[in-house]
Amino acid sequence: MVGADMSELSGQVAIVTGGASGIGAATVALLAEAGATVVAADIQPAAKDAPGRFFNHDVAAEDSWKALLADVVARDGRLDILVNNAGITGGWGTVESTTVEQWRRIEAVDSEGVFLGCKYAIEGMKKTGPRKPAPKGSIVNVSSVAALIGSAGPTAYCAAKGAVRLLSKSVALYCAEKQYGIRCNSVHPGGVDTPIFNPLWQAVGRDKGKAMLGEHHPIGRIAEPQDLGELILWLASDRSSFVTGAEFVADGGLTSGLTRRGLFGTR
Amino acid sequence: MARVENKVVLISGGASGIGAATARRVIAEGGKAVLADRDAAKGEALAKELGKAVAFVPLDVTDEPAWQKAVTTTVETFGGLHGLLNAAGVGVRNSIEDCSLEEYRRVNDINSMGTFLGCKQAIPAMAKTIKEQGGGGSIVNISSVLGLRGASYAMAYCASKGAVRSLTKNVALHCAQMKYGIRCNSVHPGYIDTPMIAPRLSGTIDNMSGRQWLETLHPLGRLGQAEEVANMILFLLSDESGFSTGSEFVCDGGLTA
Numbered sequence: 001m002v003g004a005d006m007s008e009l010s011g012q013v014a015i016v017t018g019g020a021s022g023i024g025a026a027t028v029a030l031l032a033e034a035g036a037t038v039v040a041a042d043i044q045p046a047a048k049d050a051p052g053r054f055f056n057h058d059v060a061a062e063d064s065w066k067a068l069l070a071d072v073v074a075r076d077g078r079l080d081i082l083v084n085n086a087g088i089t090g091g092w093g094t095v096e097s098t099t100v101e102q103w104r105r106i107e108a109v110d111s112e113g114v115f116l117g118c119k120y121a122i123e124g125m126k127k128t129g130p131r132k133p134a135p136k137g138s139i140v141n142v143s144s145v146a147a148l149i150g151s152a153g154p155t156a157y158c159a160a161k162g163a164v165r166l167l168s169k170s171v172a173l174y175c176a177e178k179q180y181g182i183r184c185n186s187v188h189p190g191g192v193d194t195p196i197f198n199p200l201w202q203a204v205g206r207d208k209g210k211a212m213l214g215e216h217h218p219i220g221r222i223a224e225p226q227d228l229g230e231l232i233l234w235l236a237s238d239r240s241s242f243v244t245g246a247e248f249v250a251d252g253g254l255t256s257g258l259t260r261r262g263l264f265g266t267r
Numbered sequence: 268m269a270r271v272e273n274k275v276v277l278i279s280g281g282a283s284g285i286g287a288a289t290a291r292r293v294i295a296e297g298g299k300a301v302l303a304d305r306d307a308a309k310g311e312a313l314a315k316e317l318g319k320a321v322a323f324v325p326l327d328v329t330d331e332p333a334w335q336k337a338v339t340t341t342v343e344t345f346g347g348l349h350g351l352l353n354a355a356g357v358g359v360r361n362s363i364e365d366c367s368l369e370e371y372r373r374v375n376d377i378n379s380m381g382t383f384l385g386c387k388q389a390i391p392a393m394a395k396t397i398k399e400q401g402g403g404g405s406i407v408n409i410s411s412v413l414g415l416r417g418a419s420y421a422m423a424y425c426a427s428k429g430a431v432r433s434l435t436k437n438v439a440l441h442c443a444q445m446k447y448g449i450r451c452n453s454v455h456p457g458y459i460d461t462p463m464i465a466p467r468l469s470g471t472i473d474n475m476s477g478r479q480w481l482e483t484l485h486p487l488g489r490l491g492q493a494e495e496v497a498n499m500i501l502f503l504l505s506d507e508s509g510f511s512t513g514s515e516f517v518c519d520g521g522l523t524a
């Protein structure tokens with residue numbers, strides 16, 4: 001790494017929702033290492049020694065977004081990067097077993113939470129104006145391979161992640177049309193070793209669970225949170241300045257086709 | 268010809284546009300259709316016009332008990348359920364900046380949750396019919412080209428149709444895994460000349476009438492007709508498409524090409 005003052009993202013301010021755990025925590029660390037001021041916005045507290053500043057935030061609550069943006073603009077004076085990463089699977093409900101209440105809860109966090117994030121971040125990014133030359137802002141929405149293949153998730157989760165996939169394109173096109181200089185892309189992880197799999201780890205043990213999931217990925221393993229953090233960092237930075245409205249898959253080959261092991265979750 | 272002979276098809280949004288056109292195709296090919304719509308006046312009138320092979324049930328697709336009732340009525344009226352077309356939907360223009368949370372939820376509730384609830388409530392009745400009577404079952408969910416491509420001016424609609432696209436694959440794989448004999452596919456129309464887009468046809472954009480502007484989006488140079496989408500849906504409802512499930516069927520005059 002170069003010296004802190006010469007870091008790639010120095011002077012830039014980033015919000016990472018779900019920043020206390022898993023992919024979010026890895027992203028917070030990488031963005032901070034690249035020199036950004038990072039806010040980890042989460043409903044659960046971040047680890048004591050975690051980099052970045054913690055903000056108690058519920059992505060499903062509109063007032064919480066207002067409070068978060070007000071706080072960031074007041075303290076840091078600007079916003080450059082939003083990573084909409086917070087998400088829940090909400091159990092393994094099928095189309096037949098999912099209740100309306102479960103559906104609504106998952107949509108509220110995974111779909112409405114991303115919508116609200118984009119809406120308030122754009123307002124914040126516009127308000128604080130450009131300090132650096134264009135492009136000015138980047139929004140990264142964490143969707144899933146569940147938006148791409150129906151076997152990869154519970155029913156409501158698939159729907160919500162599918163909504164995020166298309167919502168991201170609409171946001172990208174809108175910001176381009178308005179010449180806001182704000183880009184927006186979606187990220188589609190395959191299996192990643194995070195607490196989202198705690199129920200599986202509890203059922204079969206972590207090592208066995210990881211091996212089981214890894215077998216479904218052509219590359220032979222699931223991802224580490226840093227694998228996704230690196231992709232998100234690239235999309236957040238100006239290195240991806242011509243990239244908007246696009247889908248970025250990091251899934252160890254999971255959705256690329258058939259292997260002799262069969263497709264994820266289908267057997 | 269009777270390509271869906273004696274098949275019973277429940278059609279949400281059946282009172283108008285693509286749903287109504289599909290009902291006409293279904294009965295022309297020997298099937299029965301139940302129109303389920305929140306517009307009771309229009310739905311009842313159409314059912315009456317189309318005759319004995321068609322019935323109407325009132326339905327708000329966001330209301331799960333109403334779906335239950337629609338399914339029960341269908342089975343009681345025509346003795347089973349083989350097909351479901353989720354065609355009820357609302358077309359709404361908004362952007363990420365001007366859409367409220369209430370509006371985002373309303374659009375997603377109707378287009379996305381409504382489709383989920385239709386699948387959820389129809390699957391058990393369809394599986395039962397297939398088990399008892401044989402034949403194949405088919406669910407067709409109408410997404411849109413805006414479930415494949417973004418549009419700056421239709422943020423909540425894009426999200427809801429993206430949800431339908433992904434949901435459809437999940438439903439297809441669930442039904443395959445359960446060996447229900449039910450397939451599930453999504454249909455992605457371009458701009459189709461139905462009451463839904465009527466508000467877009469007047470007015471002017473870029474010195475063109477709204478209609479001309481929409482027409483030029485399609486390489487074929489015109490809007491689609493509801494009958495053209497209905498023909499695709501009929502194929503998907505029939506056993507002719509027996510090996511297709513979890514897939515995306517585009518009917519867009521070349522728009523996404």
Ligand SMILES: NC(=O)c1ccc[n+]([C@@H]2O[C@H](COP(=O)([O-])OP(=O)(O)OC[C@H]3O[C@@H](n4cnc5c(N)ncnc54)[C@H](O)[C@@H]3O)[C@@H](O)[C@H]2O)c1
Pocket residue numbers: 017018019020021022023024041042043044057058059060085086087088089109142143144145188189190191192193194195196197
């Ligand atoms: N791990 C995987 O295999 C995988 C695969 C595909 C997609 N994803 C997606 O990646 C994202 C991150 O997941 P992860 O695997 O790191 O999971 P994780 O459970 O480790 O982290 C998710 C974080 O989001 C927070 N969160 C949950 N609800 C929230 C709310 N309402 N408001 C604010 N924060 C909230 C949680 O407290 C947690 O810290 C999610 O959107 C998930 O759907 C994960």
Ligand SMILES: NC(=O)c1ccc[n+]([C@@H]2O[C@H](COP(=O)([O-])OP(=O)(O)OC[C@H]3O[C@@H](n4cnc5c(N)ncnc54)[C@H](O)[C@@H]3O)[C@@H](O)[C@H]2O)c1
Pocket residue numbers: 279280281282283284285286303304305306326327328329353354355356357358377381409410411412455456457458459460461462463464
């Ligand atoms: N017309 C187009 O250009 C176009 C393009 C792509 C996709 N679509 C989709 O095709 C489907 C059919 O649209 P259409 O063009 O025939 O429109 P339409 O307006 O002619 O018909 C839609 C029907 O759905 C009903 N409906 C709306 N909300 C409902 C609810 N909550 N409960 C029950 N019924 C409800 C309406 O009463 C109406 O009869 C929709 O899902 C639409 O999004 C249409």
